[in-house]
Amino acid sequence: MQKYFEESLQYYNPKASLVEENAKMLIPESHELHVGPSACARRLSIGAYRRHAEDRITNLYITEEDIISGSYEDIIPDAVEDLLELLEKRPRVIILYVTCIDDLLGTDHEALLMLLKQRFQDIRFITCHVDPIVMDRSIKPGMKMLEQLYSVLEKSDLREKSINLVGNKFPLSDKSEFRRIINSVGWKIKEMNACKTFDEYNEMGKSSLNVVVDPIAKYAAEHMERALDIPFLLTYNSYDLDIIEENYKKIFMTIDEKMPKLRSYQDNTKKQINDTVKYLKNIPIVIDNGAVSRSIPLARALDKYGFNVKLVFDGTIIFSDVEDLEWLRENRPDIKIADGRNFNIMNMKNNLGDCLCIGFSSGYTLGAKHIVERLPSCLAFGYDGVDLLMDFIICAYDTVIDYEKIREQSEAWKYKSIK
Template sequence: MLHGKAKDEQWNNQIKEKLSPSLQEEIPFQDAAWPLPFVPGLEYNSPAHGTWNIVHMGMLLPGSHQIYVCGANCNRGVILTAAEMNAGDRFSFVEIKEEDLFNGQMEDLVIEGVSDILHKLPKKPSVVLLFTVCVHHFMGCDLAYIYDTLRSRFPEQCFVDCYMDPIMQKEGLTPDQKLRNALYKPLPMREKNLKQINIIGNDFPTREETELKTIAKAAGYTVKDITECEGYEEYLSMSESFLNIACYPLAKYGAEQLSKRLGMKFLYLPFSFHYDEINAQLKSLVKEMPGAVMPDTSLLRKRCERILQETKELVGDTKITIDATVVPRLLGLTRLLISHGFSVERIFTDAFSAEEKEDYLWLKENAPNLKVCATIHPNMRVYPRNPQEKILAIGQKAAYFSGTEHFVNMVEGGGLHGYDGICELCQKIQQAYQTKKDTKDLVVRKGLGCESCI
């Protein structure tokens, strides 16, 4: 009998023999290949921009200043992001021109450009997030020399190596994962406070009502989160926590690295839609926190079931669409709703999460006609967006592609977690069903939750 990796490889090979990625933009779930249902190629970028990018994430670090070293075309996007969120005073750039690629002075360009920016700032930042790009990889640029020189010139500033290198998007760590790691590099080694824990790598504060927070605070623990730090000193106090918790998949790597570097314990507790997994997560949390008490999960489960039933009674057979930007586990949410009688008609995603193989198999068996629709396929630019009936969308891209004003305006889990997260999401679904939103105005704003000047 095969176990572990060998069993996974055998299963993957069997699936590959049966299914191949589709050239079409929409397919039934029974034909969806694992883990990539669509053939990669030319990509379309929809106007739904609520997900956070590296500029938004960088602004979470109090007292930081971002500097990008790249060509004008790459600079355009990040400059506009900083401008839209009215954060231009915390953002600068050094422009690379064509001659800089051949004159052998790239290192000097970066060093002198960054030095000039810092000398001209009215107040020097505590942290400099310095973003290098793809071209620096191509040229074999001596980044170590650049950072050593800058640190010697500006000993009071903390320089953090950051990357805007989309060439790495398909293999290895993505720029998103790298930045969620880099944001915690300034944290120094400090004596540990056994009554303080961190939530690492989120873009949104975790809801106070989540079991994660209520268990910790009831037992007298302080919960630190970069999204809630008022200043640089409070941010540095995260070094004193004895336990790091990652709830967002793309934050797992960074939380693991921080835990190893500073000698902290680590738990990965993703937002799950399976009651048994939530129970296991809560048990592991309580185990790591002396004095914490396990809640009565049977009552929490009953509350979820009651609110799910109330939500189903309200929306009835209204067709539902969901996209992959709303929660990290799209298939888990889809399975939860379908298993409770909701009429989920279509999901929008370009890939399936490696964490959701079990849900993938369940949906293939129990929802073979569920439509899987790409979001970056070129044909999506002319995808029909004029429904003849009411559609309830969960997520911005689902709302845009479905052409509906009834949608849950949330990205990246929205700070939800555990049983409370399921209940709160149901409340959002009810509100979306009952209330229209201005989809065209809302989805084009970059970085949901950030300030927007448009």
């Protein structure tokens, strides 16, 4: 795909946000074994403590001797044996996470998985890469990781009246009209993050449709269609009311059910949008892809509603957003789209004056007073997602952010978690 930004020295601001998303979406009754040098494991361990998930993760440190001698792969089965003796409950799935050094060593993962499955026949094993080196490839680590997480599902000859949400990092909000609408026609929604047990998670293999809510999950859905015979729809989470309606039409056409009327949801959301636009008094809006996975379509939607969108930080344009990017460039050239990773971005500080940033990264870079830190991925699908965004925007407008307080609270995990 065309590259829209030149590669350059990159700037990363201090990650001082209070809440860190658990993007790995742990499978119920699973355990992660991270295999790599101790330096790589340090960051992973800190993240585990911050999410209070330290009991779900174990590190296997490999040394220079392991790498040079070629015994890297040989120590993993014995390490799994030791791990199982230490764990209070035997996991149903063990996820082996390997770092970028694995690409240099050329590990034969198929052979390794076969050996592990023969030795521990009651446990399912998968491998995932934590590898920033390959972020420029067409199949990125996050896409492959999702495919692997769903690969443990068993194929079923039964087909239930249920829909899998594929690609959401958090369970769908109970307030979402999507859940109510689907339940009203006798169908139900299944999600990885909502499952409490592995058996419940495995029931997703009986669903009749996969609804893909994030572009990163398209690769996983394609593999699920081949392996599990479950068709999929690309209905990416959107903040555009017209696209939301089209997504609903596609879903109900596919499940062959009459779609309930959406007018009341549409009218309520339109009113909340109009009220929010008036409340903000034309304050400049900045969006970055650290807050939402699809910042370009969000910018187009907010501009359509009358928000004063001025700037978008997004240096990783994905296939699903090219149409919106080209539309903005042709029809709204005044909306600047910049690579938020470029070191020159620091020169834009305070250029917009008082502004509201959707995303902590852009807010920190520009020194903004008003910030929506992040939008939880698919916490709310459909019209409720737009309503939630409006609530976040108004809350941010009414609040002047205290960067020092955020940094203090962000560091407090190390005192609260270890006692």
